[in-house]
Amino acid sequence: MLKNKRLAVLGCGKLGETLIKGLLEAGVIEVANVIVTAGHQQRLEQMRERFGVAGMLSNKAAAESADIIILAVKPQTVPRVVSEISDVLRAAQMLISVAASVSTAFIEKHLSAPVPVIRAMPNTPCQLKKGMTGIAPGSNAGREHVALAKFIFDAVGRTVVADEKHMDAITGLSASGPAYIYIIIESLAEAGVKVGLPRDIATELAAQTVVGAGSMVLETAEHPAKLKDMVTTPAGCTIDGILELEEGGLRVTLIKAVVKATQRAKELLET
Ligand SMILES: NC(=O)c1ccc[n+]([C@@H]2O[C@H](COP(=O)([O-])OP(=O)(O)OC[C@H]3O[C@@H](n4cnc5c(N)ncnc54)[C@H](OP(=O)(O)O)[C@@H]3O)[C@@H](O)[C@H]2O)c1
Numbered sequence: 001m002l003k004n005k006r007l008a009v010l011g012c013g014k015l016g017e018t019l020i021k022g023l024l025e026a027g028v029i030e031v032a033n034v035i036v037t038a039g040h041q042q043r044l045e046q047m048r049e050r051f052g053v054a055g056m057l058s059n060k061a062a063a064e065s066a067d068i069i070i071l072a073v074k075p076q077t078v079p080r081v082v083s084e085i086s087d088v089l090r091a092a093q094m095l096i097s098v099a100a101s102v103s104t105a106f107i108e109k110h111l112s113a114p115v116p117v118i119r120a121m122p123n124t125p126c127q128l129k130k131g132m133t134g135i136a137p138g139s140n141a142g143r144e145h146v147a148l149a150k151f152i153f154d155a156v157g158r159t160v161v162a163d164e165k166h167m168d169a170i171t172g173l174s175a176s177g178p179a180y181i182y183i184i185i186e187s188l189a190e191a192g193v194k195v196g197l198p199r200d201i202a203t204e205l206a207a208q209t210v211v212g213a214g215s216m217v218l219e220t221a222e223h224p225a226k227l228k229d230m231v232t233t234p235a236g237c238t239i240d241g242i243l244e245l246e247e248g249g250l251r252v253t254l255i256k257a258v259v260k261a262t263q264r265a266k267e268l269l270e271t
Helices: 014-025 041-051 059-064 075-085 104-109 124-128 143-154 164-175 177-194 199-220 224-231 238-247 250-267
Strands: 007-010 034-037 054-056 068-071 094-097 117-121 131-137 157-161
Touching (some): 007 059, 014 034, 014 041, 034 041, 034 059, 124 131, 131 164, 164 250, 177 199, 199 224
Parallel strands (some): 007 034, 068 094, 094 117
16 A cells, blocks of 8 residues: 555654654565654664665655655644645645644644644554554545555554544553553563562563463453453462552552553643
8 A cells, every 4th residue: 555655754753763664674665765854964864874764854845755744753843843844735645643642633723735634643562563553533534544544553563543532542551551561571570580580581571471461362352350360270379469469559550650641641732
């Protein structure tokens, strides 16, 4: 679906690079069809050295030359970049914004033409094609635009199409989520060290346990509680571990973390 389509990534920072790496490695875009922009020339040179992609400082020229534009600047920078590209965008193009907090209505209001806009919220494991992305169409986006955006993000992981009202929640759960899971992995590894395991072995045990448990949930489609019960032998050791987790408030802490991050996601455009 992306054959011969030109892709511009405006604001190629950590997430922009993650997407480009994933898409190039998945073979769904050709390096010659990609152009990136950044705030500084140095960043463009980094991207050229790492991936061979062309870069320029002009968002306007890059956007004008592309069929699909991924807007990947910080939420606070979105108004400026959207006003720069507003006059050159056409209805035949498609704009995908990965900026947290910024609604499709906000972007549409500042564009001159009825450009199809998709709001997307990916996460950093897209770099390994194990990402999780939520996408929501704006008012000018049709099924074909949703399908194209889904094709792009499916190349770097899994994609759910959601109502836009859920995008802040997706930001607080799966976009911020890798950070929560790294802390859990780090803590499990620390626990392994406490009970005598070498750190490298403890880290591998913890990380692969998270991968395996996640795959069990996705591939068996069983409720996580049922899978947890399968590990929990009566009077065994797992139930003792679970009692400690409950006493420490792990569930409530994780719920509160997602609620707070979701609330913060609503404010990013203004602050
Ligand atoms: N990181 C994540 O896990 C994640 C997940 C989902 C969504 N997002 C969203 O992705 C967006 C980018 O996040 P990030 O973590 O990738 O931030 P980042 O690393 O700071 O990237 C932002 C990039 O924007 C560039 N930039 C700044 N001003 C610009 C301008 N006027 N024109 C063009 N480029 C400009 C910067 O260039 P210089 O480096 O040259 O200054 C930088 O490369 C945010 O809106 C965020 O909400 C991030």
